[in-house]
Structures are given as structure tokens and as C-alpha cells.
Amino acid sequence: xxxxxxxxxxxxxxxxxxxxxxxxxxxxxxxxxxxxxxxxxxxxxxxxxxxxxxxxxxxxxxxxxxxxxxxxxxxxxxxxxxxxxxxxxxxxxxxxxxxxxxxxxxxxxxxxxxxxxxxxxxxxxxxxxxxxxxxxxxxxxxxxxxxxxxxxxxxxxxxxxxxxxxxxxxxxxxxxxxxxxxxxxxxxxxxxxxxxxxxxxxxxxxxxxxxxxxxxxxxxxxxx
Amino acid sequence: xxxxxxxxxxxxxxxxxxxxxxxxxxxxxxxxxxxxxxxxxxxxxxxxxxxxxxxxxxxxxxxxxxxxxxxxxxxxxxxxxxxxxxxxxxxxxxxxxxxxxxxxxxxxxxxxxxxxxxxxxxxxxxxxxxxxxxxxxxxxxxxxxxxxxxxxxxxxxxxxxxxxxxxxxxxxxxxxxxxxxxxxxxxxxxxxxxxxxxxxxxxxxxxxxxxxxxxxxxxxxxxxxxxxxxxxxxxxxxxxxxxxxxxxxxxxxxxxxxxxxxxxxxxxxxxxxxxxxxxxxxxxxxxxxxxxxxxxxxxxxxxxxxxxxxxxxxxxxxxxxxxxxxxxxxxxxxxxxxxxxxxxxxxxxxxxxxxxxxxxxxxxxxxxxxxxxxxxxxxxxxxxxxxxxxxxxxxxxxxxxxxxxxxxxxxxxxxxx
Numbered sequence: 115x116x117x118x119x120x121x122x123x124x125x126x127x128x129x130x131x132x133x134x135x136x137x138x139x140x141x142x143x144x145x146x147x148x149x150x151x152x153x154x155x156x157x158x159x160x161x162x163x164x165x166x167x168x169x170x171x172x173x174x175x176x177x178x179x180x181x182x183x184x185x186x187x188x189x190x191x192x193x194x195x196x197x198x199x200x201x202x203x204x205x206x207x208x209x210x211x212x213x214x215x216x217x218x219x220x221x222x223x224x225x226x227x228x229x230x231x232x233x234x235x236x237x238x239x240x241x242x243x244x245x246x247x248x249x250x251x252x253x254x255x256x257x258x259x260x261x262x263x264x265x266x267x268x269x270x271x272x273x274x275x276x277x278x279x280x281x282x283x284x285x286x287x288x289x290x291x292x293x294x295x296x297x298x299x300x301x302x303x304x305x306x307x308x309x310x311x312x313x314x315x316x317x318x319x320x321x322x323x324x325x326x327x328x329x330x331x332x333x334x335x336x337x338x
Numbered sequence: 339x340x341x342x343x344x345x346x347x348x349x350x351x352x353x354x355x356x357x358x359x360x361x362x363x364x365x366x367x368x369x370x371x372x373x374x375x376x377x378x379x380x381x382x383x384x385x386x387x388x389x390x391x392x393x394x395x396x397x398x399x400x401x402x403x404x405x406x407x408x409x410x411x412x413x414x415x416x417x418x419x420x421x422x423x424x425x426x427x428x429x430x431x432x433x434x435x436x437x438x439x440x441x442x443x444x445x446x447x448x449x450x451x452x453x454x455x456x457x458x459x460x461x462x463x464x465x466x467x468x469x470x471x472x473x474x475x476x477x478x479x480x481x482x483x484x485x486x487x488x489x490x491x492x493x494x495x496x497x498x499x500x501x502x503x504x505x506x507x508x509x510x511x512x513x514x515x516x517x518x519x520x521x522x523x524x525x526x527x528x529x530x531x532x533x534x535x536x537x538x539x540x541x542x543x544x545x546x547x548x549x550x551x552x553x554x555x556x557x558x559x560x561x562x563x564x565x566x567x568x569x570x571x572x573x574x575x576x577x578x579x580x581x582x583x584x585x586x587x588x589x590x591x592x593x594x595x596x597x598x599x600x601x602x603x604x605x606x607x608x609x610x611x612x613x614x615x616x617x618x619x620x621x622x623x624x625x626x627x628x629x630x631x632x633x634x635x636x637x638x639x640x641x642x643x644x645x646x647x648x649x650x651x652x653x654x655x656x657x658x659x660x661x662x663x664x665x666x667x668x669x670x671x672x673x674x675x676x677x678x679x680x681x682x683x684x685x686x687x688x689x690x691x692x693x694x695x696x697x698x699x700x701x702x703x704x705x706x707x708x709x710x711x712x713x714x715x716x717x718x719x720x721x722x723x724x725x726x727x728x729x730x731x732x733x734x735x736x737x738x739x740x741x742x743x744x745x746x747x748x749x750x751x752x753x754x755x
Contacts, residue, residue, distance in 0.1 A: 123561055129568035194560050199614075216564035216598055219571045267636075282574050286595055296634060296671065305636060330581070331588045332574055 115230065118159045119143040120150045120176060121192070122168050130163070133219040134226070137278065147171040151179060161188040161226055164209070166200045174203055181208040188229045192217065218287035220278045227277040241276045246322055248276055257320045267292060268313050271306075275326060275336035284333040310334060342492045349488075350481060357477045361470065368469065373438075376457060377423060380440040383408070383455045384421070391446045406457055413452045416445045425459075435459070498522035502531055509538065512611065516542050549608065556604040563598050570594060603724050606664070610731045615658045623653040623755075624688055630666045631686075637674050643682040650689040655755060657736055665732040668725045669751060673697035676749070693753040703744035 117134055121127040122145045131141045142157065144150035147170050154162070154176070162180060166173035173191060180187050190211045191204040201212050210232075211225050231239055231250050239251040247256045253269060255262040264272065274291045275283055289302045296302075314326050327335040383406055390400070397410035422441040427434045436459035443452050498520060505517050516539040519531035570591050579587065609615065631638070631645060638645055655662075673684050676699045687694040733740045739754040 123565065125565045126561070126568055129565070129572055132572060133568075194557070215560055216567040219568055282571075284571070284574065284591060286591070287571075293636070296637070296667065305640065329584075331584055332591075 115160045116140045116142060116157065117226065118150065118153055118157075118162045120147075120163065120168070120173065121145065121165045123165075129219065130222065133223060133281075136281070137223050139226070145169075147173070147175055150176050154180065154183070158184075159187060161190065161229060163190050163192065163222075163226075164204075165192050166204060167194060172200070174200070174207060177204055177207045177209055186233070188226075188233055190222075190225060190229060218284065218290065220274075220281060220283045220287045221291055223281075224274050224277045224291065241273070243276070243279075243325075246317075246325065248273060257317075257322060260320065262316060262320060264313070264316065265309075267305075267309050268316070271309055272313060275334060279336050282329055282333050282335050286333075288333065340492075342488055342496065346485070346488050349484060353480060353484060354477070357473070357480075361473050364469065364473070365466065369466070372459075376438050376459070377440075379406075379457060380423070380438070380455050381421070384440060384442060384453070387453060387455070388444055388446065391444070391451065397451065406455060409454045411452050413443065413450045416443045416450045418443055495524065498524065498527045499530070502527070502534065506534060511541060511545050549611070552604060553608045556601050556608070559597075559601055560605075563594065563601065566594055567598065600724065603728055607728060607731050610661065610735050613735075615661050615735065618656050618658050620654050621657055621659055621662055623655060623693065624649045624651075626662065627666065627686060627688065627693075630663075630670055634670055634674065637671075638684075641674065641677060641682060642680055643674060643677055643684055645684045645686070647686045648688070650687075653688055653690055653693075653755065655736075661732045661735060665729060668729050669695050672725060673749075673751075676701050691755055693755060694750060696748050696750045698747060699749050700747065701749075704742065704749070 115138075117139045119127060119130050119134070119141055121130065121143070124145065127143055127145065131143060134141050142153060142159070144153050145168075147168050150162075150164075150168075162176070164173040164176055177189055177191070180189060189204075189209040190213065191201065191209045192213045192215055193201045193204075194215055201214075204212060210229050213222060213225065228250075239249060241248040241250065245257055248254075249256065250273065255264060255269065255272065270292055271288060274288060285303050285306055289306055292306075293302060310326060310328070317323070317325050325336060327337050329335055387400065387408065387410070391397075391410075397412070400408050400410060420442070423438065424441070425436060425438050427436055429435075437456050438459055439454055439456035441452070441454045443450060445451075502519055505519065508514075509517055517535055519535065522528055522531075570587070574587055574591065627647065627649075631647065670684075673695055674697075677684065677697050678700060682698045683696075684698075685694070685696040687696075730740065733753065741752045741754075743750045743752070
């Protein structure tokens with residue numbers, strides 16, 4: 115799957131590219147509106163990640179172009195915190211999702227995964243691991259043919275972790291993914307901790323040990 | 339006390355004192371004059387009597403002239419050549435009449451006489467009363483004119499001053515342009531106006547610069563923050579860290595998150611100040627609050643907080659939905675966060691004009707004057723201050739009002755919609 119990253123801040127661009135490449139995506143990039151339009155004319159991409167604030171114009175132009183030319187392509191916009199109108203305009207023009215800078219790379223990856231899954235680009239709607247299958251259409255978790263029972267929050271956490279396999283997911287990124295702007299509550303990390311504990315217990319019960327690894331003080335890792 | 343009231347009191351008191359002194363002086367002067375004239379009259383009568391006696395007129399032949407009573411009696415010998423004046427009162431019907439009398443002795447043709455001449459002063463007393471009445475009336479007329487004059491001064495001459503005062507009072511640094519005033523022909527007022535004009539101009543410029551600076555800082559720090567944040571995330575993917583290094587990473591990451599959150603709030607506040615949330619919508623407050631309670635269910639039940647909404651009406655307001663969500667979020671999160679560790683209570687009351695959120699807490703009363711200041715925080719919290727000042731900003735943007743009170747370990751935030 116090919117992703118076009120349009121971002122003028124080179125340092126940030128590199129990080130995104132690095133993280134997404136590690137997660138199995140084929141990444142291409144542009145730093146201007148002009149070069150992005152050129153790239154889009156020459157290649158076929160599954161998802162475009164568009165920074166709205168570009169040196170030679172607005173990312174909104176690119177959204178219009180994509181919607182007219184490749185209506186099936188997924189679009190995620192990234193904006194600075196103070197350009198809410200741009201974000202709304204982007205969504206109006208047909209962008210699928212948005213992220214406000216600064217964002218967690220794990221969150222970006224999960225959003226891309228979720229977008230691809232929703233649009234059913236690859237035809238499969240499941241995250242499949244050794245002995246564990248997460249059916250994201252039916253919201254079911256199956257282990258060796260047996261359906262596992264999780265609460266909604268447990269399921270959300272599992273999907274978030276599983277869509278960033280082998281990567282460290284910080285407690286903060288996880289809390290934000292689950293509770294959004296309420297994540298700043300003092301008790302949030304206790305919640306994350308207790309949910310993860312239940313998750314691990316339930317996975318252990320069906321013999322799926324060490325899927326979720328706790329990295330002390332930092333966060334969690336989902337490991338096959 | 340108004341400036342003019344104060345000057346009025348002073349000038350009235352001064353006027354009354356001056357009049358009393360004036361009356362006293364005038365009376366004394368007039369009566370002194372009267373006395374000397376009467377004495378002259380008595381002395382001229384004396385002259386005529388002596389001459390008449392010298393010409394051979396007998397005492398019995400003297401009759402009283404109008405206003406003069408003459409009494410002549412023979413005495414053995416002249417013992418004095420002096421004139422004795424005296425004043426006394428006699429009863430005349432119901433009135434008392436004042437009499438001035440001259441007594442003297444004289445020796446004429448070897449006969450000694452004791453003679454007294456007296457005149458009545460009742461006329462003078464009346465004149466005194468007239469003068470007193472006239473002066474008193476004049477005093478009251480003067481005070482009345484003074485009063486009218488002051489009213490005129492206050493409505494005409496002082497009007498530019500009061501105009502300036504009311505403009506300064508109404509001036510709002512966030513809303514208004516620097517003040518301008520009408521020109522007056524009174525130098526002092528013009529000076530005040532010019533000074534205030536320059537002052538507000540300066541304040542406005544400083545405020546604008548400061549605001550731009552804050553906006554620029556928070557805006558420009560977004561990109562570096564993004565880079566730090568993503569680099570850190572990549573750095574944290576490494577596996578060969580020892581415990582100490584991991585701890586450092588965690589601390590850097592947490593601090594970055596804090597700056598990022600703070601930055602977001604600052605950006606949000608300046609956006610509210612710049613009126614960038616103009617779009618409004620009909621919001622059903624009861625429905626939105628209920629939804630917020632549901633969203634926060636995890637946190638409410640974790641602390642076993644009993645939440646009791648008391649909704650009286652389906653209040654509908656035309657406000658910006660994003661801002662109202664932020665407002666509600668902050669109010670509710672505060673009410674949960676600073677609640678008791680166990681068995682706390684949150685009461686939400688809503689009627690047509692007020693929304694009240696009450697929560698139990700073991701944090702003491704928050705000092706009112708600092709409550710909504712940007713960076714005040716209570717000793718136990720790290721984000722209360724900025725959260726509350728955000729609440730205040732939104733309340734202001736909605737033209738609502740918020741009050742805070744503390745009673746029996748219950749914090750009460752009341753919003754007047």
C-alpha cells in the first residue's frame with residue numbers, strides 16, 4: 115500500500131515516513147503543493163496525508179484535485195491547532211480524517227489503518243496474528259476459532275495496540291486514543307493500567323501469553 | 339461625594355458665615371450712627387432750653403415737643419456741669435418703648451435747675467427689624483442663586499469632565515479603540531482628556547503587542563513541538579535502554595506533553611479572544627450535559643461519585659457548540675478531579691437562567707480574586723488554573739456570568755446564562 119506524505123517540515127516528514135515504513139507502508143513524499151500534484155499525476159496512492167499549511171499554497175487545493183481525479187483515495191489532513199476553519203473546510207471538501215499537530219505517530223498509524231479498513235481497500239477487515247484474529251468489521255476477537263469476550267474499551271485498546279504491532283505505544287497516546295480530550299484526568303493512567311491488566315488476563319486464559327508487553331514507565335508493546 | 343456637592347457645601351457655609359458677620363457689622367454701624375444723631379438732637383434741645391431760660395422763660399412754660407419730653411425742676415445748687423446720657427425701657431400699652439435721656443444741671447440768673455430731656459427710640463427699633471428682615475431675605479436669595487449657579491456649572495461647565503469619566507468607565511481594552519474626547523475650552527479638562535487618550539493608546543498598543551507575542555510564541559512553537567514529540571516517539575522505540583535512560587525518556591515525554599497541552603489551551607484562548615468561534619447553533623443544554631455525563635462515566639464511576647442532575651427545563655441556547663463542549667468538559671472534569679476520593683457528590687442544576695455545578699471536595703476554598711487568573715493553581719493541582727481561566731474566557735465570549743462559592747466543603751460554580 116502506497117502512501118503520499120505531504121508535509122513541508124522535513125524533520126517531521128522523515129519521522130512519519132520512518133514510522134509508516136516500519137509498519138509496512140510504501141511511502142512517498144512531497145513538501146509543496148506543486149510537487150504533490152506532480153506526484154499524484156504520476157503514481158497511484160492508497161492514502162494521502164496532507165498538511166494544510168504548505169509554503170506554496172493550501173493543502174485544500176490538493177484535496178479538491180484528489181476528490182475530482184481519484185475519488186477512491188483516502189485523505190487524512192494534518193493541521194496546526196489554530197486553524198480549525200481549515201480543518202472543517204478540508205473535511206467539507208472530502209477529507210476522511212484529521213489530526214491536530216502535534217500528534218502521536220502511533221495515532222497516525224492507527225488512523226491510517228482504520229481508514230484503509232473502512233474503505234476496504236485491501237478486501238480484508240481483520241488483523242491476523244499467530245493464534246489471534248481481530249475482525250474489525252464485526253468487532254470480534256477470535257482465538258483458534260473461539261470468540262473472546264472483551265468490553266468495548268478493552269477491544270478499542272487491543273485494536274489500537276494491534277494496529278501498531280512491535281511498536282512502543284505510550285500510555286499518553288493510548289489514553290488519548292481511547293478518551294480523547296478527557297485523557298488529562300489524573301485517573302486516566304490507572305484506567306489504562308487496569309484495562310490492560312484485564313486484557314492480558316483474558317488473553318492469557320486462552321494461552322496467548324506475552325502478546326502485550328509492558329515497557330516499564332513508558333507504555334506498552336503489542337508483540338506477535 | 340460629588341465634587342460639586344463638596345464645593346457647594348463649602349461655599350454655602352462660607353456665604354452664611356459672611357452674611358452673619360455682615361449683619362452684625364451693619365447693625366452695629368447703623369446703631370452707632372443712630373446713637374450719635376440722637377445725642378446731637380438731645381444736645382441741641384439742651385441749648386434751646388438754656389437760651390429760653392436765659393430769656394426768662396419759666397420751667398412751667400416748657401411744653402414737650404413732638405418726640406421730646408422735657409422736665410425742669412429747681413435744685414438748691416449746681417453740683418455738676420456734665421451731660422449724663424442713659425437709656426431705659428418703659429411700658430407703653432403692650433409694647434416696650436426705648437427711651438434715651440439726657441440729664442444735666444445749669445445755673446441761670448442765680449437759679450439752679452436740674453433738667454432732663456428724653457426722646458423715644460421706638461422708631462429705630464422698627465428700622466432695625468426691617469433691616470434684619472431685608473438682610474435675611476437677601477441671604478436666602480443669594481443661597482438660591484448660588485444653588486442655581488452650581489447646577490448650571492455642573493450641567494454645562496463640568497459636562498466634559500463627566501463625559502470623560504463615563505467614557506473611561508465604559509472602556510474595555512479588548513473591545514474598544516483608544517478613547518477620544520470632545521474638545522472643551524477648559525484647559526484642565528483638555529489636559530485630562532489628552533492624557534487619558536495617550537494612556538489608552540499606549541495600553542492598547544502594549545496589549546496588542548503582548549497578545550501578538552503570545553500568539554506568535556504558541557503558534558511558532560507548534561512545529562518544534564511536533565518534531566520533538568515525533569522524534570521522542572521514535573527514540574522510545576529503541577530497546578537497549580537501561581532503567582535510568584528509560585526514566586529520562588519518560589520524563590522528557592511527559593514534559594513535552596505538558597507544554598503541548600498548555601500551548602493548545604493558549605492557542606484556544608487567543609482564538610476565543612479574537613472571536614474565531616462565531617458560528618453558533620441552537621444547543622439543548624440538558625441533552626448536551628447528559629451526553630457529557632455519559633462520556634465521563636468511566637471517571638465518575640471510578641471514584642464512585644454520585645451524580646445527580648436536577649433539570650428543570652429544556653434550556654435551549656444559541657451558542658457555539660465547540661466552545662460549550664470545552665466549557666462543560668472543563669467544569670465537569672474539575673468537579674470529578676477535585677472531588678473526594680470516595681463517595682463524592684456532584685449536583686448539576688439547570689433552569690432557564692442558571693446552570694450550577696456543585697461538587698464535594700476536601701480542597702479548601704479557592705481564593706476568589708485568583709480563581710480565574712491564568713496561572714494560579716491550588717497546591718494539589720497542576721492544571722486547575724489554566725482550566726478555570728479557559729472557563730472564564732468562554733463564559734465571557736457567551737456574555738454569561740460565573741460565580742464561585744464554597745460552603746461546607748462544597749464548591750459551587752454558578753453560571754448565569
